[in-house]
Amino acid sequence: MTALSQAASDGIAPLLRWLDRLPEPVDLMLVCAEHQSEVAGHHPGAAVVRLDACLADLPASALLELVLRGTRVEARLEGCERPDLAARSVDDANRLLTSCARPERVALSSSRAGAGAEDPVLDVRALPLPRRALLSMSAGPSGAAAARPPRAATERERMLDALRSLTAPPPRVRPAPGSGSEPPARPRQPRQRDTLDQHPAPSAMLAASGCTGCGVCVQSCPADALRLEGSPADDGRVRVTLRHLPASCLDCGECVARCPHGALESTGRHTWAGLLACLPQFLASEVLRECARCAEPLPSDSTGSLCEICAFRRANPFGARLPPGVAPGVAPALAGGAPADGEALGGG
Ligand code: SF4
Numbered sequence: 001m002t003a004l005s006q007a008a009s010d011g012i013a014p015l016l017r018w019l020d021r022l023p024e025p026v027d028l029m030l031v032c033a034e035h036q037s038e039v040a041g042h043h044p045g046a047a048v049v050r051l052d053a054c055l056a057d058l059p060a061s062a063l064l065e066l067v068l069r070g071t072r073v074e075a076r077l078e079g080c081e082r083p084d085l086a087a088r089s090v091d092d093a094n095r096l097l098t099s100c101a102r103p104e105r106v107a108l109s110s111s112r113a114g115a116g117a118e119d120p121v122l123d124v125r126a127l128p129l130p131r132r133a134l135l136s137m138s139a140g141p142s143g144a145a146a147a148r149p150p151r152a153a154t155e156r157e158r159m160l161d162a163l164r165s166l167t168a169p170p171p172r173v174r175p176a177p178g179s180g181s182e183p184p185a186r187p188r189q190p191r192q193r194d195t196l197d198q199h200p201a202p203s204a205m206l207a208a209s210g211c212t213g214c215g216v217c218v219q220s221c222p223a224d225a226l227r228l229e230g231s232p233a234d235d236g237r238v239r240v241t242l243r244h245l246p247a248s249c250l251d252c253g254e255c256v257a258r259c260p261h262g263a264l265e266s267t268g269r270h271t272w273a274g275l276l277a278c279l280p281q282f283l284a285s286e287v288l289r290e291c292a293r294c295a296e297p298l299p300s301d302s303t304g305s306l307c308e309i310c311a312f313r314r315a316n317p318f319g320a321r322l323p324p325g326v327a328p329g330v331a332p333a334l335a336g337g338a339p340a341d342g343e344a345l346g347g348g
């Protein structure tokens with residue numbers, strides 16, 4: 001999956017549309033693309049749907065989206081080539097449902113129990129609509145389906161949308177006009193988002209020290225999860241502020257690996273509760289300083305007026321040694337065009 005272009009749960013879009021058009025929820029049994037054409041045993045009121053991919057590729061967010069349609073979901077593993085991964089996704093979804101204080105669970109089945117009657121398996125891209133649904137189609141979606149916002153484009157946004165819906169307080173019940181009766185007391189809601197604090201999300205917790213504001217991390221982030229902003233400082237120089245957007249971060253580690261000054265480190269992972277809060281994380285705010293010799297940005301924690309290379313060259317004016325961390329092949333460039341012979345650096 002490319003994280004931002006195609007989401008792994010795109011394949012269930014026809015199934016979600018189908019569920020939105022049904023007059024009432026059905027029980028769903030999901031099987032893999034490789035599954036045979038019939039499921040043993042008869043399951044009245046259930047629809048057996050063959051996905052166009054492996055169940056193992058279905059993320060927990062997709063299972064939560066199905067549960068939110070009011071349907072009972074069962075993942076059937078017979079025929080699945082990676083049952084362990086599929087079971088892990090189901091487990092993730094169920095742990096999140098528990099944390100959201102929801103009673104629903106995604107069931108898991110791997111047996112071929114049952115004999116005699118067999119349920120047909122419906123193709124996820126060719127789901128038939130019952131007559132009642134056809135009659136109401138011209139009126140468009142109604143009820144919860146009509147109120148539902150458009151589906152998000154990325155897995156991350158889909159998961160956050162699902163968690164927001166699962167943790168939303170129930171709608172307030174208004175008494176009928178003139179009835180005089182008080183609305184029933186609303187059950188006290190547990191602090192549901194707090195319980196999501198125990199679920200690490202794939203989002204890095206970052207810390208910065210010695211940032212120069214060079215912007216390399218911002219450019220290298222594939223999720224646009226870092227922001228670098230400049231503002232005038234009191235002394236006329238530029239102050240840069242680096243912020244992290246945990247709700248967008250994919251914990252890919254690119255920013256940490258590419259920071260040329262080793263200023264970034266990953267200290268752990270955010271939780272889903274933190275991501276739902278959607279707060280940017282402050283990483284660094286520094287007044288930019290430049291090397292007095294080459295004008296390269298200086299790390300904020302440097303004490304001198306020269307960058308590491310220029311300070312080394314000043315201390316070693318005859319170029320007998322290379323600066324620490326400099327490969328021999330780059331010596332001529334650092335030496336300002338000095339000949340390659342002997343890898344000598346120009347004097348300081
Ligand atoms: S964290 Fe590193 S890469 Fe990012 S702006 Fe600061 S110095 Fe540059």
Ligand code: SF4
Nearest residue numbers: 221249250252253255
């Ligand atoms: S780990 Fe760094 S580069 Fe990767 S998505 Fe998060 S902020 Fe961006």
